[in-house]
Amino acid sequence: MTTAVLTPVLGLMVPMVWCSVVTSLVLAVCTLAWRLRYSAMKDPASSLPLPPGSLGWPIVGETVQFVVQGAQFYVDHFKRYGPIYKTHLLGSPTARVSGAEHLHHLLNSEPQSLTMKLPGSVRHMMGKASLVTSKGDDHVRMKKIILEAFTTTRLSDYLPCVQQNTQRRIKSWCGQGRILGFQACEQLIVDLVLELVLGCRLENDRDGSVRKAVMTINNNLFCVPLNIPGGGFYKASKARAIISEFVLRRLADKGDKEHVSMLEVFLAAHHTEVGAAGKGAGQGLTAEEIVDNAISLMIAGTGTTSGALCCLLLLLGQHPEVVEEIREELNTAGLLSPDGPGELSYDVLQTLEFTQSVIKESLRLHTPAGGAFRKAEKPLEVAGYHIPKDWTVVYSIRDTHKSSKVFKDVSEFKPSRWQDAELSERLHRENPCHYMPFGRGPRACVGKALATMEMTVFLVELCRLATFELHNPDADMVFLPVTKPADDLPVTFYARKEKSN
Numbered sequence: 001m002t003t004a005v006l007t008p009v010l011g012l013m014v015p016m017v018w019c020s021v022v023t024s025l026v027l028a029v030c031t032l033a034w035r036l037r038y039s040a041m042k043d044p045a046s047s048l049p050l051p052p053g054s055l056g057w058p059i060v061g062e063t064v065q066f067v068v069q070g071a072q073f074y075v076d077h078f079k080r081y082g083p084i085y086k087t088h089l090l091g092s093p094t095a096r097v098s099g100a101e102h103l104h105h106l107l108n109s110e111p112q113s114l115t116m117k118l119p120g121s122v123r124h125m126m127g128k129a130s131l132v133t134s135k136g137d138d139h140v141r142m143k144k145i146i147l148e149a150f151t152t153t154r155l156s157d158y159l160p161c162v163q164q165n166t167q168r169r170i171k172s173w174c175g176q177g178r179i180l181g182f183q184a185c186e187q188l189i190v191d192l193v194l195e196l197v198l199g200c201r202l203e204n205d206r207d208g209s210v211r212k213a214v215m216t217i218n219n220n221l222f223c224v225p226l227n228i229p230g231g232g233f234y235k236a237s238k239a240r241a242i243i244s245e246f247v248l249r250r251l252a253d254k255g256d257k258e259h260v261s262m263l264e265v266f267l268a269a270h271h272t273e274v275g276a277a278g279k280g281a282g283q284g285l286t287a288e289e290i291v292d293n294a295i296s297l298m299i300a301g302t303g304t305t306s307g308a309l310c311c312l313l314l315l316l317g318q319h320p321e322v323v324e325e326i327r328e329e330l331n332t333a334g335l336l337s338p339d340g341p342g343e344l345s346y347d348v349l350q351t352l353e354f355t356q357s358v359i360k361e362s363l364r365l366h367t368p369a370g371g372a373f374r375k376a377e378k379p380l381e382v383a384g385y386h387i388p389k390d391w392t393v394v395y396s397i398r399d400t401h402k403s404s405k406v407f408k409d410v411s412e413f414k415p416s417r418w419q420d421a422e423l424s425e426r427l428h429r430e431n432p433c434h435y436m437p438f439g440r441g442p443r444a445c446v447g448k449a450l451a452t453m454e455m456t457v458f459l460v461e462l463c464r465l466a467t468f469e470l471h472n473p474d475a476d477m478v479f480l481p482v483t484k485p486a487d488d489l490p491v492t493f494y495a496r497k498e499k500s501n
């Protein structure tokens with residue numbers, strides 16, 4: 001009886017055991033081949049090992065863990081392997097590097113050994129003729145022109161627009177009851193980029209479709225670049241087409257003469273003689289470059305700065321004593337009266353030392369752009385490890401800030417640390433890469449001074465016009481697509497009465 005029952009069971013088990021043995025063997029061979037393939041990419045002349053870490057499973061690498069874990073993937077890997085490790089993400093063998101000295105060494109080899117490499121979805125949204133996606137001589141030519149839109153004189157011209165929009169938005173938040181801080185900051189920044197990049201006032205975008213399109217791109221910037229209806233890439237591509245058409249219309253009007261805007265600077269460069277290669281004798285911008293740069297500036301300037309404003313709100317809500325200290329500084333500078341400080345001047349903003357320290361500290365602690373992608377054009381040596389040619393290299397600003405030995409009590413919010421002359425001296429003397437929220441080297445952020453001005457005006461007008469209360473000051477942070485509290489920071493604003501300061 002027992003034998004009669006067992007025989008068919010055994011008959012089934014034997015092929016199952018064989019099947020699992022064969023599957024395990026095939027998997028082991030594939031994994032070995034996968035690892036050997038990447039070890040073979042090593043430069044034979046180098047005796048250095050590849051960085052620690054894992055290339056994961058054949059084909060998918062560690063992408064599945066990354067998608068499931070999000071930013072925690074990086075936290076766990078940093079804990080496990082330290083400041084430099086290898087992984088395999090989104091189809092590429094990747095070395096992730098952090099630590100001031102390693103970044104200094106790495107970014108100094110740009111652009112000869114390292115070039116820009118963006119995820120497919122980001123590359124598509126920025127446009128192939130933009131500064132962000134360009135390389136070599138094209139990058140140098142465009143950067144020179146685009147930086148013309150960010151000189152101190154231009155920033156002073158943009159300041160009234162920044163101040164008026166900031167005042168208008170903050171006044172509208174007061175009395176609205178509970179709102180989401182991140183969305184409120186994002187709306188303010190989208191107003192600003194439309195006006196500053198394109199010279200476009202609210203009434204030019206009557207139905208709000210261009211504003212909505214900028215936000216749609218930001219929400220879907222990092223996605224699988226497959227054009228499937230309803231998917232993130234599909235929505236963002238449609239949004240890009242709306243903005244592109246709008247920019248082309250503005251170009252046809254030759255901008256808006258009433259408003260200072262970056263488009264004016266680009267149009268002036270377009271007027272230079274266009275050479276045979278379509279580039280203005282090595283100087284100008286083609287129409288396609290103007291459109292792609294306008295769009296990419298709007299994208300690059302929105303998510304990062306909205307997140308930065310939202311994190312300022314979070315930190316001020318957590319530290320009311322810092323709000324009081326900003327108000328004291330504004331009072332001394334004659335800027336505190338709710339009746340209005342009049343038009344702010346660019347020079348006065350630079351004298352607000354404590355307010356500037358709050359901004360620096362917020363950018364250190366809640367770094368808006370966590371890092372950036374590059375491609376190794378040559379084999380690289382970093383920290384005693386070998387990174388093969390053609391690997392993706394991700395440099396991490398966030399991990400570098402978090403692990404820097406230069407900052408005492410590194411995870412605490414202490415704006416006053418920036419008023420210690422010794423800190424600036426150490427950063428300068430030891431290594432400026434300990435603090436680099438705007439990146440460094442040839443790819444450093446063109447919008448650094450504008451973003452800092454927007455943040456300063458935000459703090460001045462917020463502390464002057466409003467008081468506010470956070471509903472959940474202890475929310476977890478998320479890092480993609482931007483650094484912000486996971487619940488988008490529910491907050492209630494109240495109009496500030498002068499006596500309450």
Ligand code: HEM
Nearest residue numbers: 132300301304305308368369372438439443445446447451
């Ligand atoms: C708090 C706000 C901002 C932060 C933290 C930030 C951060 C950064 C960082 C880290 C980079 C370097 C990326 C790399 O190494 O590849 C960068 C590049 C860039 N940023 Fe910003 N950014 C901010 C605001 C802005 C604004 C307001 C604009 C323009 C309106 C802007 C435009 C750009 C552009 C065009 C690049 C590419 C530069 C190049 O490739 O040469 N950013 N930004």
